[in-house]
Amino acid sequence: MQIFPVLIKEFKFRPLYFAIPTLSRSLTSDAKHSNAVPRTCYSILVNFLLNRKIDEAERLFGKIPSPSIYLCTKMIGGYAENGRLNDALNLFDRMPVKDVVMWNSIIKGCVECGNVEMGMKLLDEMSERNAVSYTTVINGLLRFGRVEKAEGLFREMPEKDVAAWNAMLYGYFENDRVEEALRLFEMMPRRNVISWTSMVSGLDQHGMSEEALVTFRKMLGFGIKPNSNTFASAITACATMEDLVLGSEIHGTSLKAGFGFDAYVAASLITFYANCMKIDDSWRVFNEKMHMNVVVWTSLLTGYGLNHKHEDALTLFADMIRIGVCPNQSSFTSALNSSSEVESVDLGKEIHGVAVKLGFNTDAYVGNSLVVLYSKCGNMDDGLLIFKEIAEKNTVSWNSVIVGCAQHGHGKWSLALFAQMVRTGVGIDDITFTGLLSACSHSGMLHKGRMLFHYLCENMSMQMKIEHYACMADILCRGGKLDEAENLVKTMMPMKPNLSIWLALLSGCRKHSNIEIAERAAENIFRLDPNCSAAYVLLSNMYAATSRWNDVARIRVKMKRRGNIKQPGCSWVNLKGTRHEFVSGDRSHPLCDQIYEKLEWLGKKLKEIGYVSDQRFALHDVEDEQKEAMLSHHSERLAICFALITTVEGSTIIVMKNLRVCGDCHSAIKLISKIVCREIVLRDSTRFHHFRDGFCSCSDYW
Structure with missing residues (x-):
């Protein structure tokens, strides 16, 4: 049964804001009440900007005769947020009067659009700078790895507020300058909850989870009240350390502090319990409140994969789609990884289809997971096609x-x-x-x-x-x-x-x-x-x-x-989401009679074209006829016969095996591929074999 019936439907996203009157009707009605024109236009303009409808906002802005500095600042910010930095700069240059808020807005726009040099130039031109002006540029420099330049600007600041110190602290961690971050933290004249949170998070992200938790304890000792980000960071550190006792204590503290239903705290708790192999507790955290936040869903999705509950992960992904939580890059990666683990290329293709609809098919991380899925499920040709589509290939892409x-x-x-x-x-x-x-x-x-x-x-x-x-x-x-x-x-x-x-x-x-x-x-x-x-x-x-x-x-x-037990040879075929397993001489399958009938038919055809079994691969001291029968009933042959009677004629047969294929079966399957005129893909414990028209891709070298 398909577990993704909704994947074939288009996503429908609800608008963020209620419908507003059309611009022309608003202006017409407001023309009769001149005092109401600015107020109505302002509210409509702000609504356009909030919905990132920059073209509509621009048209309305052009019809306002004398926009205020506040409204011009809003428009400058809107241009920058939509990547139209030149328009933002042109509007800024036309302003006869500029206050410090407008200066800071255009500087922030330059930084967000990646033009830090222009931001620095504007900072130099400011007659009256405040701490926000400096901090905005410092953030931009640190974001692009220009640590020394940021340090110089930080030293130039006449008055450093806690936000500037926090910017440097966060930037040091982001640029892997852990020692500098530790020294700066000790030098800070005043620390707030953001300072402590940056320390906890930064230390954990740089493999110092134990030190991060010590810092968290110090913070509590100083009487600083953690916020949701602090709790999330501390719980993440516990997840890294797999410290179930301490993590459970912090969970209780977060509940008392009123953050039990915070989405990011919940996501961290789900990951924490999953890392500690307490996936039922992860589910309980998830189930306490219906979050629509994709991070929460993805945390449980990844947690299921970590705990080898891949079927549950795929069911959760289907639920996620059904209720309208739009998957992100990590959601797709986790779901595709679970599809790979259960070797279900059919489910993987459905997830792939959703990824294409949402524009994730060229994403490196999603693409990497797709390459692994198709190659692991026996379809390397599709894996290569996916690889070519990846926009920015990273090391993992090439390795995959x-x-x-x-x-x-x-x-x-x-x-x-x-x-x-x-x-x-x-x-x-x-x-x-x-x-x-x-x-x-x-x-x-x-x-x-x-x-x-x-x-x-x-x-x-x-x-x-x-x-x-x-x-x-x-x-x-x-x-x-x-x-x-x-x-x-x-x-x-x-x-x-x-x-x-x-x-x-x-x-x-x-x-x-x-x-x-x-x-x-x-x-x-x-x-x-x-x-x-x-x-x-x-x-x-x-x-x-x-x-x-x-x-x-x-x-x-x-x-x-x-007390050693030999691992029994087992082969299986995945058909429509169901795994059909076979062992040597297996007669338990519901289609047993048809399978052995097909096996007997193949045996006759093999003898007709000159096949003789290689009895060196019969591992028991029995008569030759018994050896021949034992070899012909190996699990991979039963799986192939099952596929022959249950799949479309001419389609590729894909069989998985937990052990190395024996030499006699390898010789027989080459001939079977010629007899049935179908490609047979067999994955054993070491590699894939592609049998076509009497030949194998391994050239008998495996």
Whole structure:
């Protein structure tokens, strides 16, 4: 059942103000009462400006014969708020008399429109400046990172009020000048609640949450009453620290202070309880009052995702749309992330449609989540199209598409995208190189993988991480260079090898049937984690592939004694929002008879074109006929048969699997794609396989 039936409807937004009489009728009726003309026009003009109807306001303003300084100041501010700075400056220049409020208004307009230089020039021209004049320019300079210039202007101020000190304090934190902020706070002759709130918020945002909470306690000790922003900042710090006790105390204090229903306090509380894995308490905070504030809804939406309640998150997003709360950038990102986690491309497409209607389709953060969604759900082509639409691509955008292409076996695409990324000058991080090395691994590019790894070691300023060595070990193992991979792990790494690196080596040994190195890798794994079931299974499968059944039995007995249970192979298909799961030999599905009928039909067709099962992948010591039957009933084949009987003929089949696909199934699915004339996308534990017309995108290299 669709849970987003309302997404296909257009959004309708209610006007902010009641309808007002038309301008012509107002002027006509007021012409009979000359004393009422200015008052009526003024109220209509202010209404236009409040509704950001600048063109209507301009026309009305032009019809007022002698506008007052107050009205001219309002018009100047209106021009600036709508980005029409030149019109604001022209009107300002025409004014024969300018008071300090008008000067401050035009300076503020320059700063808000990004022209700080003009704001400074106007400040120099002022004959009578006040603290507001200086503070407005200081705020602008700090907003654009010109800290030294702001400091100079701050020192020039003849009289510094608390607002000016607060501007500098906030600006220091915004520009990552934490030490300067701390010194300034100590120097302040007078502090108000805004000063303390800036400290609490700034310290928390710079990874000093514990110090932020100490500051909050000091504030209370000095008798300063917190406002809603203070409480929100303190609760956010508790969320970062995951301090349930202190956060609950602050929650109680905020209720006593009368901020229990404040939207931003509620949003912070929802995030706090979600971070502490108390999502039911998050829901209770949310449910105490019906907030129409998007921040509150998004906090719960994100909290559900954090607590792995993705279905609840998607239901909440649908409710949000239904009652008319317009999602923001973060809402879409959280909802799309939940769609990715439940691997529901259908729901993701509906959310994508709403994002397009609201103009978020070119936003970097929403676009990044869409790229991840489509690539994770097996549709990399759509992921690439979304990537191209992103207006201002950031590092995460490039990383998402590079990693996505790597997972789908498009190694050359990943390298080509990396070359474009370098040309654009976007910052490269460790995730970029992990994606590139993974691309080389999945595409069999041993030589390019080596070159990239050495370039990373020798020319990049970033510190090499264990993930990079794990990727390089995987590249060497897949390329058959097992001795070189073992040497890399044992002698070349500056850090101690972890479980994932030894598992990569063990997995490579299985591919190339090198039991000697595999046993050494397994010894190191069991030294780190004696209960690592993946290592037991890999080693057991290697013994089974070479018919060493005594060793298989020994490994299984060892697993049983330690209480290790092999993770059962499971495959699933997402169909119309419902996940259909299958395990090997499964007969519990309602369509079981039809599934096995289709499976039998496929078996006959496979034999007709010469398919012979590879019994090395039958991991039990049984007769050949039993091995063949066991292989044909693997979970991925059952999932494919289910998709064949439930989806439109000719459409792409997408199957997910929790383990690595076995070699026999891989060979069989290549032929099945040719028999049924359909593309079959299979995502296993390591990558995506795209089967078309008897071939796989991995070129049998995975």
